[in-house]
Amino acid sequence: MGKVRISSIQLFLLLSGFLFGSTVILAPAKGAKNDAWLAILIGGACGVLLMGVYAAIALLNPSKTLVDILEEKLGKVAGTIVAILYVWYFIHLASLVFRDFGEFICSVTFPEMPMVVVIGLFAAVLLYAVNSGIEVVGRLSELLVPLIPVIMLIISLSLFTVHDFTAFLPILENGITPVLKTALSFITFPFGETVAFLMLFPHLNQKEKLKNVVLISAIVSTLMQVLIFFRDISVLGSGLMDRATFIPHLTSLIIPEFNIEPLVDINLLIGGGIKISVCLYAASRALCQIAGINDYRNLTGAISTFCVVLSIWVHESVLDLFSWTEKVWSYYSLPFQVFVPLLLLLLSLKKSKPSNAGTANEK
Amino acid sequence: MYGKIKKRSGIVRIAFLLMILLLLTGCWNNRDLTEINIVAGIGLDRTEDGKVLLTVQVVEPAAIQTVSSGKGKGGGAQPKPVFVESFEGETVFEAIRGILSIVDKRLFFSTAQVLILGERLLQKGMVEVLDFFQRENDINYGMNILVAKGVTPGEILEIENDMDSIPAVYIKETAENTVSRGTVKKTTLIDLIKDIDSGERQPAIGQITKAGDKEIRTEGVAVIKDEKLAGWLDPYETRGYMFAIGEVKSAIVNIPVDKGKIAMEIIRSKGKAKVRFENGEPSTLTIKVEVEANVGAYEGRGRLDSQDDLSILKEILKNEIKKEITQALEKAQKEYSSDIFGFGSYVHKYHPEYWKKVKKDWNDIFSKLPADIQVDVKVMRTGIIKSPVKKDE
Numbered sequence: 002m003g004k005v006r007i008s009s010i011q012l013f014l015l016l017s018g019f020l021f022g023s024t025v026i027l028a029p030a031k032g033a034k035n036d037a038w039l040a041i042l043i044g045g046a047c048g049v050l051l052m053g054v055y056a057a058i059a060l061l062n063p064s065k066t067l068v069d070i071l072e073e074k075l076g077k078v079a080g081t082i083v084a085i086l087y088v089w090y091f092i093h094l095a096s097l098v099f100r101d102f103g104e105f106i107c108s109v110t111f112p113e114m115p116m117v118v119v120i121g122l123f124a125a126v127l128l129y130a131v132n133s134g135i136e137v138v139g140r141l142s143e144l145l146v147p148l149i150p151v152i153m154l155i156i157s158l159s160l161f162t163v164h165d166f167t168a169f170l171p172i173l174e175n176g177i178t179p180v181l182k183t184a185l186s187f188i189t190f191p192f193g194e195t196v197a198f199l200m201l202f203p204h205l206n207q208k209e210k211l212k213n214v215v216l217i218s219a220i221v222s223t224l225m226q227v228l229i230f231f232r233d234i235s236v237l238g239s240g241l242m243d244r245a246t247f248i249p250h251l252t253s254l255i256i257p258e259f260n261i262e263p264l265v266d267i268n269l270l271i272g273g274g275i276k277i278s279v280c281l282y283a284a285s286r287a288l289c290q291i292a293g294i295n296d297y298r299n300l301t302g303a304i305s306t307f308c309v310v311l312s313i314w315v316h317e318s319v320l321d322l323f324s325w326t327e328k329v330w331s332y333y334s335l336p337f338q339v340f341v342p343l344l345l346l347l348l349s350l351k352k353s354k355p356s357n358a359g360t361a362n363e364k
Numbered sequence: 365m366y367g368k369i370k371k372r373s374g375i376v377r378i379a380f381l382l383m384i385l386l387l388l389t390g391c392w393n394n395r396d397l398t399e400i401n402i403v404a405g406i407g408l409d410r411t412e413d414g415k416v417l418l419t420v421q422v423v424e425p426a427a428i429q430t431v432s433s434g435k436g437k438g439g440g441a442q443p444k445p446v447f448v449e450s451f452e453g454e455t456v457f458e459a460i461r462g463i464l465s466i467v468d469k470r471l472f473f474s475t476a477q478v479l480i481l482g483e484r485l486l487q488k489g490m491v492e493v494l495d496f497f498q499r500e501n502d503i504n505y506g507m508n509i510l511v512a513k514g515v516t517p518g519e520i521l522e523i524e525n526d527m528d529s530i531p532a533v534y535i536k537e538t539a540e541n542t543v544s545r546g547t548v549k550k551t552t553l554i555d556l557i558k559d560i561d562s563g564e565r566q567p568a569i570g571q572i573t574k575a576g577d578k579e580i581r582t583e584g585v586a587v588i589k590d591e592k593l594a595g596w597l598d599p600y601e602t603r604g605y606m607f608a609i610g611e612v613k614s615a616i617v618n619i620p621v622d623k624g625k626i627a628m629e630i631i632r633s634k635g636k637a638k639v640r641f642e643n644g645e646p647s648t649l650t651i652k653v654e655v656e657a658n659v660g661a662y663e664g665r666g667r668l669d670s671q672d673d674l675s676i677l678k679e680i681l682k683n684e685i686k687k688e689i690t691q692a693l694e695k696a697q698k699e700y701s702s703d704i705f706g707f708g709s710y711v712h713k714y715h716p717e718y719w720k721k722v723k724k725d726w727n728d729i730f731s732k733l734p735a736d737i738q739v740d741v742k743v744m745r746t747g748i749i750k751s752p753v754k755k756d757e
Contacts, residue, residue, distance in 0.1 A: 109501045112501055125380075125383065129380065171714065174720075237554075238562055239562070241557055244498075244561070254505050255554050256506075258506075
């Protein structure tokens with residue numbers, strides 16, 4: 002297992018794909034309406050910091066996965082319990098993305114297809130990818146993730162004629178509070194979710210590039226989100242944007258004369274696929290380490306089946322899913338995304354100071 | 365041990381390949397072209413007792429082929445390229461499903477080119493019936509919306525003529541021609557929804573009437589206020605309105621000169637509606653229009669070979685356009701009290717505090733504000749010749 006290596010460019014693409022994930026259909030900052038761009042920028046800035054924390058943890062504990070770090074810093078028992086909670090968190094995250102995907106396909110593309118079939122088929126493909134190894138997922142991301150910005154560019158350019166560039170005005174109509182609230186939820190979705198990458202960072206072949214990779218991918222995806230927001234609001238206007246179920250999809254419907262709406266499906270397949278693969282990998286890898294199983298592939302089948310069932314069972318309807326993601330998800334995620342990592346960072350800093358001070362100076 | 369794993373993965377592989385077979389059959393609810401009815405035009409109206417009256421114009425692809433290939437050969441009885449059916453329902457969706465009791469195949473709406481609303485529908489408000497068209501996943505948000513004046517949408521859709529075998533396409537193309545002349549507004553579904561959603565601008569929808577047995581005419585707009593029909597603008601007022609919102613692409617404006625008339629061809633135009641504020645209150649509505657025009661035809665006697673001549677034309681054209689805009693604005697203010705120009709949108713964007721207070725009464729405030737209309741005209745070229753034919757006087 003130690004031999005598994007991914008290059009820095011692969012990690013960059015994996016991270017970017019992960020960050021796009023289901024944001025390609027959900028427009029995470031829609032709560033702030035016209036000021037969403039502000040929320041995205043604030044949330045993005047904090048998200049960059051948060052991902053910096055994850056990178057710092059990984060750098061301070063080289064070649065250790067999240068489970069190793071937890072057990073080392075918190076002790077065997079507490080560490081194992083927290084690690085199990087993390088496994089649950091990754092599974093839950095994967096199942097939410099599955100559900101987003103299923104709801105999207107069933108709402109707009111294949112309205113009469115049972116959702117379990119949509120999700121199940123998707124899960125089968127992803128299971129195959131994850132079982133082939135994280136290197137394969139990395140190489141897949143090299144192949145597929147560059148398509149996301151290309152598709153976005155195609156959609157944005159085809160909409161150039163229907164833009165109303167002042168649609169985002171007025172600024173701060175409802176005050177700063179909704180902006181900050183949305184910014185918080187934007188930190189947790191998608192940036193904080195990259196905590197799953199703590200299971201992947203040890204595989205990076207050039208450790209010194211980790212920080213740059215993390216920072217650049219976070220900045221790139223923030224900027225992309227801002228651009229997408231401006232595109233969506235100038236096409237749809239804030240009223241329709243507020244009412245739309247899947248904003249970017251509706252935007253692509255507006256394109257005059259020709260229909261490239263399936264491209265949004267492709268974006269979701271790529272982004273969501275990478276997100277779920279990473280979560281599945283992280284969950285099964287972590288569970289293996291906890292239980293002392295050699296090969297994580299023994300668990301992927303069970304875990305992905307569980308994810309599929311959970312995704313269908315956990316929410317009653319699409320609105321339930323959305324309101325839950327909007328209201329509960331960010332608070333539910335805070336311990337996993339912020340508190341525990343910060344604690345780990347503090348503990349790592351404390352421990353590494355005396356021994357690593359010399360090496361840090363050399364750099 | 366190793367061999368066993370290898371054998372197992374072989375089975376998995378075969379199972380996987382077999383699963384792919386399932387996908388190769390195509391989409392879950394695959395419907396071939398022969399199993400759907402392709403809708404070209406939709407009409408919506410209300411019956412006298414308040415039910416939704418849906419009319420659809422459905423294309424028969426096979427018939428279109430025989431019509432076009434049979435031309436000139438004088439073939440016998442041709443099947444009709446389209447058929448029109450109507451159905452009543454409590455809701456739009458009920459009517460759409462209910463119509464299957466008289467129509468053979470399921471309706472396919474993505475191809476719909478026009479949605480024609482009836483006058484009676486607009487008298488009661490149209491927002492309710494539009495919900496279905498936003499929610500359904502195969503509706504084209506770019507389809508044209510028109511309001512039928514003096515006829516029912518059903519009558520419009522039933523018109524057949526030889527210019528295009530699909531009447532809905534004929535309607536759409538005609539409407540688009542008129543848009544470039546500036547006398548009708550092209551309102552797509554998304555435009556209409558945006559206007560209704562924002563509440564900052566009252567929608568104005570292109571108007572369609574019957575002109576004879578076989579033709580339709582799209583000219584003028586229907587002015588909507590609070591989701592109901594408030595009245596109509598005639599073609600000239602419509603053009604003034606289109607100048608003000610900057611949507612005239614090419615239009616012919618006739619201007620009177622000493623000895624005859626000149627048809628000025630508008631090449632480009634830009635328009636912007638703003639509101640001037642004084643002490644936190646709106647004081648004037650300003651409309652700024654920039655127009656580029658060429659001399660299209662000089663039907664009369666006169667000279668046209670110096671900049672001075674053109675300057676005179678410029679002045680006349682300016683006043684002519686100003687007159688049209690003023691007429692449109694006055695009608696919108698005095699008669700209909702409906703802000704179709706989108707001044708409200710400007711107020712909302714740049715004076716959000718004030719907008720919050722007056723949002724509900726904006727149309728009344730709008731009706732009372734004085735207007736400042738500035739038109740900036742450039743006459744660039746005179747075409748192949750300069751002066752018209754000289755005649756002895």
